Amino acid sequence: MKNAAYKILGLLLVLYSLVYGMLTEVPVLPIIEESIRNLFYHVSMWFAMVAMMAASFWNAIRFLSKGNLSMDQRSVSQAEMGMVFSFLGLFTGMVWANFTWGTWWTNDPKLNGTAITILIYLAYFVLRNSVDDERKKARISAVYNIFAFIMMIVFIGILPRMTDSLHPGNGGNPGFNSYDLDNRLRMVFYPAVIGWILIGTWIASLRFRIRKIQD
């Protein structure tokens, strides 16, 4: 294995968060109760997704300035991995929402942000499939990628702050702040985020190498 250290670290961190996330003691809050553990499995997906999309965005910029096709291959591999994380985050969130809010889907700014992020990146893949020439495909999709990433940040990062959300820690819900500072949760949450980002980087790099061989 090339660069084995970060891959093993990622595996260990994810394994630790999966097991210890179930075992650790958590603060008991009304409504959320034990489902607070979803912080480790659901919220970490969004962090990993944004990290993957940011890497994809960065490689799109690098492609436009350098013109090296392998940058584009990296960019699309990372965007694919970001999509995987967004679907995982969506499903873990929907299961949780059904227990906590009593519905699978509701008109919440964060849910809208997710839906739109998925639509934007699906459009990115449709765009890639509709151009044949490799170089042209890379250039056009890099332009769209840059545009899409910035709009996504506006939608998931700025808009939800301007309206109330049903999510814990927003609006009139049991505050995140009360357990945001809880070290027992942090001890699992941060390793989970780092672990998933490392795993995502690994899978994206495998996808990138497959692409390179196919060329």
Added chain:
Amino acid sequence: MYHQEVRNSNVLISLGLYLLGVAYLIYLLSGSTPADSTWNTLLWVTVFFGTVQLASRSFEFESKNFFYYFQTLVSPQTTIVAKLLFNAIYMLLLSGATWVIFSLFFGNPVYNTGLFAVGLGLGALGMSAVLTTTNGIAARTQGNPTLSAILAIPLLFPVLKMTSTLNLQAIVGVSWEDSAALLGSLAALNVGIGLLAYLLFPYLWQD
């Protein structure tokens, strides 16, 4: 640039007809004056489909040869600025006309008219900037005619969500001071999109 746009001016007439048709369709089906929030939603849905329709033609050239001739004639920066300006004017006209037609059929529930007009204008500008960019992208792929809509629709949601919130505030009569934050962020978003379009367009245009 100017002549190329003006030659396509029958676009405006067909668009006017679209607006009348849709507004009358809503009138026919609902048969009554909708509630304020529904009025606002219907107005934005009408404007939305009108602008997507309108902008999808913005990079249409008579022929491949004309396109190459055009490329040698004008720099990409000039092209994108001209297209942004033209589309902005079209969208402003379109959204204004939609407001007039809706007022005619369903009455005008707007309380703070100035704020509503500014919100409508900012929304039109933001939509035109997003649509100009995505249509530039779609035009370069050649083929898939639905692509420009697929690319544009999710990117338009942030602008649409903010403007429709702003306009609903104007309808219920929120003051200028209270919607200043939303106005400011919408204006900043528009400037950002325009700048992004200007910076990225040269990469699309070269062959």
